[in-house]
Amino acid sequence: MGKTVALLKRELMAYFSSPLAYVILTAFLFINGYVFALIVGYLNDPRTPPMAAFKLLFGGTIFFWLMLLFVLPVITMRLIAEERRSGTLEVLLTSPVSETQVVISKFLAALAFYLFLWLPTVIYVLLLARYSKVEVGPVVAGYLGIALLGVLFLAIGTLTSALVKNQIVAAVFAFALLLVVFSLGLVENLVSGGVLKEALGYMNLWEHMDDFSKGIVDTRHVVYLISGAGFFLFLATRALEASKGR
Amino acid sequence: MIEVEGLTKRFVDKEAVANVSFFVPEGEVLGFLGPNGAGKTTTMRMITGFLTPSGGAVRVAGRDLARDPLGVRAAIGYLPENIALYPEMRVEEYLRFRAAIEGVPSRDAAARLDEVAERCMVADVRRQLIGTLSKGYRQRVGLAGALIHKPPVLILDEPTVGLDPRQIVKVRELIAELGRDHTVILSTHILPEVEQVCRRVLIIDNGKIVADGTPDSLRAGLAGAAELTVQLEAPEGDARAALAALAGAVGVKSDGNGRFRVAVEGGADLRRHVFALAVEKKWVLLELTQTMPSLEDVFLRLTTRDTAVEAAEPAEEVANG
Numbered sequence: 256m257g258k259t260v261a262l263l264k265r266e267l268m269a270y271f272s273s274p275l276a277y278v279i280l281t282a283f284l285f286i287n288g289y290v291f292a293l294i295v296g297y298l299n300d301p302r303t304p305p306m307a308a309f310k311l312l313f314g315g316t317i318f319f320w321l322m323l324l325f326v327l328p329v330i331t332m333r334l335i336a337e338e339r340r341s342g343t344l345e346v347l348l349t350s351p352v353s354e355t356q357v358v359i360s361k362f363l364a365a366l367a368f369y370l371f372l373w374l375p376t377v378i379y380v381l382l383l384a385r386y387s388k389v390e391v392g393p394v395v396a397g398y399l400g401i402a403l404l405g406v407l408f409l410a411i412g413t414l415t416s417a418l419v420k421n422q423i424v425a426a427v428f429a430f431a432l433l434l435v436v437f438s439l440g441l442v443e444n445l446v447s448g449g450v451l452k453e454a455l456g457y458m459n460l461w462e463h464m465d466d467f468s469k470g471i472v473d474t475r476h477v478v479y480l481i482s483g484a485g486f487f488l489f490l491a492t493r494a495l496e497a498s499k500g501r
Numbered sequence: 502m503i504e505v506e507g508l509t510k511r512f513v514d515k516e517a518v519a520n521v522s523f524f525v526p527e528g529e530v531l532g533f534l535g536p537n538g539a540g541k542t543t544t545m546r547m548i549t550g551f552l553t554p555s556g557g558a559v560r561v562a563g564r565d566l567a568r569d570p571l572g573v574r575a576a577i578g579y580l581p582e583n584i585a586l587y588p589e590m591r592v593e594e595y596l597r598f599r600a601a602i603e604g605v606p607s608r609d610a611a612a613r614l615d616e617v618a619e620r621c622m623v624a625d626v627r628r629q630l631i632g633t634l635s636k637g638y639r640q641r642v643g644l645a646g647a648l649i650h651k652p653p654v655l656i657l658d659e660p661t662v663g664l665d666p667r668q669i670v671k672v673r674e675l676i677a678e679l680g681r682d683h684t685v686i687l688s689t690h691i692l693p694e695v696e697q698v699c700r701r702v703l704i705i706d707n708g709k710i711v712a713d714g715t716p717d718s719l720r721a722g723l724a725g726a727a728e729l730t731v732q733l734e735a736p737e738g739d740a741r742a743a744l745a746a747l748a749g750a751v752g753v754k755s756d757g758n759g760r761f762r763v764a765v766e767g768g769a770d771l772r773r774h775v776f777a778l779a780v781e782k783k784w785v786l787l788e789l790t791q792t793m794p795s796l797e798d799v800f801l802r803l804t805t806r807d808t809a810v811e812a813a814e815p816a817e818e819v820a821n822g
Contacts, residue, residue, distance in 0.1 A: 257601060257607065258601060258602050258604065260601075261598055261601030261602055262602065264598075265587070265590075265598050268589070268590070268594075269587065269589060272589040273589070341585045342581070342583065342584075342585030343585045343586065343587060345546075345551050345581045345585065346579070346581065346584070346585070346599075346643075346646070347602070348550065348551055349549040349550055349551050349574055349577070349579045349581075350574060350599070350602045350603050351571045351572075351574045351575035351602070351603065351604055352571075352602050353571060499550075499551060499552055499553045500552070500553045
């Protein structure tokens with residue numbers, strides 16, 4: 256446990272001692288602020304039917320997804336690839352910590368950074384609560400959905416970072432995989448009925464987020480996101496072990 | 502303490518280490534020699550658990566690498582070749598991190614940190630960022646990290662590469678000192694280093710062990726490399742014949758002034774016999790010296806095939822160009 260904490264601390268330190276973290280933070284805040292302003296403007300238009308602002312902010316627009324698909328691979332690309340490139344992985348894997356501990360601590364650090372990115376958006380909630388009525392349930396569920404989406408996406412990024420030596424390759428690879436996972440659900444609309452359509456429906460992340468932002472915490476969604484993340488983290492551990500064979 | 506049995510590593514295109522076995526008893530400092538690409542680093546990486554062996558077994562401090570990999574890793578302090586550190590960390594932070602992942606209890610960490618910083622001569626840069634350190638300091642920070650959990654076994658892969666002469670002397674002294682209370686495997690290219698620090702030498706070439714013994718026994722075992730220089734006031738032909746007839750002499754060369762160079766086999770010392778010969782024949786003995794082969798000679802002799810290949814390569818390039 257102490258070892259995992261030490262690894263986690265070092266990983267977080269590495270995030271905040273690199274300029275990349277601040278670039279991501281700034282870009283993320285800027286885009287989110289822009290989207291928030293757009294949404295508020297749209298909702299202020301008298302012709303707009305009444306709806307909850309956070310339903311739009313949390314997964315209701317393409318901005319949300321674009322941002323996740325582009326930003327998350329950048330958060331995870333460094334994790335293992337950089338240690339492999341610089342050679343520090345040799346010290347890590349010859350000290351008495353297991354591959355699972357290494358993967359989990361790195362994933363947790365990425366998750367912590369990701370959640371930190373969303374932290375300033377709480378200001379939006381406070382702002383809206385001051386000028387209108389905000390329902391607590393959907394907001395909390397929405398944040399839960401955001402966290403769980405992050406869990407799945409960051410697990411995928413951790414895997415690609417474990418597979419390659421080059422950070423950029425890790426990021427592009429993660430982006431491609433995320434695109435596949437994200438579009439699986441959207442393909443649903445192209446399939447006409449049957450088991451396949453139903454299966455793809457379960458994987459429709461857009462609908463998952465839609466439910467979360469309505470305040471519905473569907474266990475099927477939670478199980479899908481968490482078990483998916485577990486699967487990719489398991490693969491990342493295996494990839495790290497397998498790299499010792501070559 | 503370290504038991505290596507039939508260790509083998511096959512990469513896709515070649516066998517880097519083939520059926521290597523050796524044993525290092527507690528408290529021994531073993532010098533691990535070999536030309537570049539002979540399989541030294543691969544062997545060390547397998548013992549430390551960074552590479553999975555294709556075959557064979559490793560036991561360190563009574564623990565089996567296959568069954569208890571974390572136990573073996575905990576028993577070893579490993580300094581990889583060209584140690585990589587985290588440039589954004591301060592020396593202190595890095596050592597504290599190493600202490601934690603190597604399993605040093607947190608209440609002991611501060612004392613351990615003080616001790617290794619002192620011992621590895623990095624106490625004066627404790628607050629400095631690793632990225633700003635010179636190569637010599639970085640190497641010693643790596644060594645401090647390898648020592649922080651008091652491992653019974655140290656594996657050092659070319660610890661003095663890239664250091665300036667003064668730092669080399671310091672690090673060598675440190676290794677000799679560590680050899681008193683640790684079992685050490687030291688890989689290096691620098692042969693005087695081995696003679697100074699190691700009680701036993703292992704030479705590996707093309708993935709196989711080609712020699713194993715003390716530096717002295719290796720030199721003694723090298724046929725024809727010891728050389729006897731004799732200068733006699735005597736008839737050239739008689740002296741030549743008499744020297745060639747000595748037991749252990751395998752060849753005599755004369756340079757014309759009554760000086761002879763006698764190649765000696767098996768490390769035998771022929772000086773007594775030469776003296777007796779001179780007394781018996783009433784020849785005046787002007788010079789008598791026997792030189793032992795250096796460890797360089799042993800090394801070059803045992804690994805010649807590899808150097809021949811290296812020498813052939815540039816010629817090929819010329820032919821192709």
